[in-house]
Amino acid sequence: MTTATEQAAFDSLNPATGAVVGTHPRHDAEAVQAAVRRAGEAARWWAGLGFDARKRRLLDYKAVLVANLGRIAALVRKETGKPIGDATLETVLTITHLDWAARNARKVLGPRRVSPGLLGANLAATLQYLPLGVVGVIGPWNYPVFTPMGSISYALAAGNAVVFKPSELTPGVGVLLAELFRRCVPEREVFQVVTGLGETGAALAGDPGVGKIAFTGSTATAKRVMAACAANLTPMVAECGGKDALIVDADADVAAAADAALWGAMSNAGQTCVGVERVYVVERVYDAFMRELTERARAVRAGEDYGPITMPAQTEVIRRHVGDALAEGATAVVGGTESVRPPYVDPVVLTDVPEDSSAVREETFGPTITVRKVASAEEAMEKTNAVSYGLGGTIFSGDARRATELARTMLSGMTAINSVISFAGVPSLPFGGVGDSGFGRIHGADGLREFARPKSIARQRFPLPGMTITSFSRTPADMERLVKLITFLHGRRKR
Template sequence: MSTATEHRTFDSLNPATGTVVGSHPIHDAAAVRAAVRDAGEAARWWARLGHAERRRRLLDFKAVLTRELHRVANLIHEETGKPVGDATLETVLAIVHLDWAARNARKVLGPRRVSPGLISVNMAATLEYLPLGVVGVIGPWNYPLFTPMGSIGYALAAGNAVVFKPSELTPGVGVLLAELFAESVPEHRVLQVVTGLGETGAALAADPGVGKIAFTGSTATAKRVMAACAANLTPIVAECGGKDALIVDAGADVAAAADAALWGAMSNAGQTCVGVERVYVVDAVYEAFMRELTTRAEGLRGGEHYGPITMPSQTEIIRRHVDDALARGGTAVVGGAGSVRPPYVDPVVLTGVPEDSSAVREETFGPTITVTRVATAEEALQKANAAAYGLGGTVFSGDPRRAMELARAMLTGMTAINSVISFAGVPALPFGGVGDSGFGRIHGADGLREFTRAKAITRQRFPLPGMKITSFSRTPAELQRLVKMVTILHGRRKS
């Protein structure tokens, strides 16, 4: 890890107890600059290793992470407050994604021949994807391993070095990750961590030595990061917030839908970017769904079934959304204003909430859910798509064809059918949003390509007789031959 040039430190705290988990340096702009400079040298070495050797090193890193799974999960538990079981699941998913990235990088990114077409029949055409150099990753606190590893693992597999700035709430997870990586790649600091507050992340985004920034966080912060990147035309992939909707169609398995809605809304204390925050239920199954949902929700309690609100200031946002929903005519069928008892929030299920209320329009990021009765699935879809966010979504339906139509029509980057958040567990699928949820993709082949630059190469194999087109010695007859060929190939209108 890079050394801070000033001897300032900050503490990470267990949000459930307030006890100090660890103390870490605040890396200033000079320290970030030094880390990026070192990463540039490491990136050149890492790229020269080639796909096969990088694959071997990353699979070894995966084995190290697996060996230390319980240690990593316990640290996630301490810094976020989430149950150890949930932290274990997060670590397992990170391992699975790292494995996929390592094993598939060459197939996705390696050189391949492409057809040159008849006009360029004398050419050999090759496409490959080359690393960018240094990738800066600015990670969140809600999933401090799984989410940033969606960028880190794929960027490393693509041949880049990484400078990772973890959230100031969960710096220890980032530091441990870099230490474990160094066991598999001791020669150069291919993965470095810089710790600190917002100024540290801003310095990383503004550093001209960074080839791309991968950011996860709020939409408002993403705009500030983009502004810092703009000075150097540094590209950015941004995974921002969500206000994900779940649609329950007639004929759906109501019990399964309620169980999924509850997990999507309440797990990790609702602090999930692709968590369920809105549910739209077709009238025919509304009453049955509400019975299933409320029965399940009444048995949950913060601090027992899920952890605390990791960021203390978030409790006031949750309280404001619940109060606004109730003040505007909504009904709390489970919980209510008294459910907010920092650092915990008990489940809140709201019905009859106006669509223009903050509880429906803004990201709550807490264990709350709004349920709205609709006449048809088409009305549900219209309401689901009315939000500015477009990250994930869910459809429950007994009709596979109808479910697929609804899933395709949702204005989101990902949609799960008859399951919840399942797309995050499939490494081959890209992950990212539209609208206020950001742009770019991590995970899958798209995630590997996100951290590369496409390189196109043509090689003339032989000259075409009588077709010297790109030369000042070109004759009118040669140009006419080209026009005749194009006319034959493309001049007929197709029905």
């Protein structure tokens, strides 16, 4: 809901043309507080519906999203500049995640009996996961449907109400998502949107009525959001930046690896947190890989195959990273600093970039890629794990067992094998990072539990005779029997 006490408004712009797409209110702290208060009331009603009723309504919402898929994708295209095919793809993936969350919430979060152990043989132990109440979601602009809905869908399925603050670059998409939800749930304001700039997000993060914040954005901004959350000990899940690597082993399908590397690096103009920014290629296939990559990269066109740089200031970051790499001895085999022509950036492929260069160690978030020759996949993994980020990554190898072993050693939350970014499309797999890439998980069972609190219940069915141990009436004989039992159960035994 966007009616509140705002005194000002702001425009969202098409980054490709500069045309105004829409005008939205700058919700102040009072407006945010009012939205959270309404959400608190709605949360109690929504939680009280139970899993089955929520499932029906969320599946209705899914159907509404499908019916409005073209409208959503068109608005994403206007606010981000990305091709309509890419906007459609992220909406389709969003729909599959919503479906999974709705259908699996009861199985993951519903009450179930757990074993009380032999010492608790007289107890009935149950575990369930209860809603947090109000979840605040602060979303990004690069995937304005898929990324925030990865939190919103799972939070709603878990029984929470949501207050969503979309990026100031893509506010219209957030408003539309909430508008379509109200068609399925008109009774209460279960899913609201507040729009504005940084101060609106800060007000949401600092509101004591919020049970958890789900944030997606830069590592630096995540730290500021955490500081706002700390005032109320509000927990947070943070999905931050990445510097993902793709490793090409000696027995890999080189053509497939090059195709995946190019898509991972250039799609969405490189503005993908789990996009490919670094490639390490075993020397035996390096030359073949470079031939495949450069031939493909030269055929990709900014403005046709991918859109503009959505955030204008990012073009200078891209220019600096490319310029620094070249000044430090790198070679531009495709493009160069001249590729930066705002609002577009043409494909850039750099080789022999020093590992301490900003182009290797900092998130570029543009259609650039660095490629380095290595002696082995093990050396590639060592270099991959040397940066502070740990979001996703990719392994290309002809040996499934070896690829899996390498994937397990990659310091990242997710790894794809012989594909790129494929883990994001699997609803049952959790999504999130380590290190500077953040903490917590969305998607999958872990994503449902992220927006719930575990509730443990132990019910005594009958007293244990001769084992009165949690009472002041216990005797030395009771304790002696307890020690004998624990020695029998857990004392050292012959193997």
